[in-house]
Amino acid sequence: MKENFPSRALGDAVEAIASLPGVGSRSALRLALHLLRQPSENISRFAEALGRLATDVHYCKTCHMVCDGDQCPICADARRDSRTICVVESVRDVLSIEATGQYRGVYHVLGGIISPMEGIGPSDLEIASLEERVKALGSCEVIFALSGDVEGETTAFYLYRRIAGEGVKITTLARGLGFGDGLEYADSLTLGRSLEARQPFKP
Amino acid sequence: MKENFPSRALGDAVEAIASLPGVGSRSALRLALHLLRQPSENISRFAEALGRLATDVHYCKTCHMVCDGDQCPICADARRDSRTICVVESVRDVLSIEATGQYRGVYHVLGGIISPMEGIGPSDLEIASLEERVKALGSCEVIFALSGDVEGETTAFYLYRRIAGEGVKITTLARGLGFGDGLEYADSLTLGRSLEARQPFKP
Secondary structure (H helix, E strand, C coil), X not given: CHHHCCCHHHXXXXXXXXXXXXXXXXXXXXXXXXXXXXXXXXXXXXXXHHHHHHHCCEECCCCCCEECCCCCHXXXXXXXXXXXXXXXXXXXXXXXXXXXXXXXXXXXXXXXXXXXXXXXXXXXXXCHHHHHXXXXXXXXXXXXXXXXXXXXXXXXXXXXXXXXCCCEEEEECCCCCCCCCCHHHCCHHHHHHHHHCCCCCCC | CHHHCCXXXXXXXXXXXXXXXXXXXXXXXXXXXXXXXXXXXXXXXXXXXXXXXXXXXXXXXXXXXXXXXXXXXXXXXXXXXXXXXXXXXXXXXXXHHHHHCCCCEEEEECCCCCEHHHCECHHHCCCHHHHXXXXXXXXXXXXXXXXXXXXXXXXXXXXXXXXXXXXXXXXXXXXCCCCXXXXXXXXXXXXXXXXXXXXXXXX
């Protein structure tokens, strides 16, 4: 499609936008033409905001969350319980859990999940640093907040073998029917597992 | 949502992406995190490609199409018929018509459509320059390739009054049932108009 554009800058912009996941070439053209209709200061400001992703995003030395300096606001917050570490795959998971407003511990962002299919092994992830954190703390709780698919379970099992030890409590997110969900909407795997993992009723 | 981001650069990028039409804040976060996972050269190249929309896109002095210099490749192409001018609303319409491979004339990009509701009047559009082009040519054909809604018809009527004259043939795109479409899928307005504007059958 690119060679059809009479402006190389427009063609390059469309090609760049279309490289984003889930954005087709027609949407990319629509977005590029939308930008082009803006005053040029706005376009420049837009491009600079994206460019700063390359230069101004830092990662927390402790938990590997994105932040502005060496330490993220969560690790720096003395009111958070640094002996409870929630292990997640990505930055997005931290934002999702923070959005619940329910969690007062800290995080550890692995930066991915073990996936032999995609060639991602334990050494590609922030696993050694988790092991060090856990060892340094001595007694702590580590919560596995990983996805429920094969990769997530493989990663959880691998982490368990690396960090299990005296004083280390290891938990995982509860799984079951969604809260408020009726039985008729649950898939049979979820329903079967929920039955198997049934809990004492608390009246 | 912005204040929740532990990195200001990430928050700014998400906000910028979410300002695009049709992109919600969740998609914006997904796209920003996708970019963030790329090597920083790629992020910078991406941002520069968008930034060049502000600086490197020029407009053809004749037809106002986007291009790289003073004249677009279509106006510069001596094989195109410069006495047939297709009047369109936007850059995107030129790309759509070029994609058909059926048109050998030139274009005139109005840069919008007359819309009293949105406060866009004739003086906001490239109408005076169209009038000059038509006058300079003397005899020519002007094709109105505008949308079929009220704004499109208002604009066509206004243009007609400005450019009509001796030697100026004015035509408009054929409207009717889509080629290959069955009657059962046509809306009743289109079907009614197609009946009214019926054509001699050519066996």
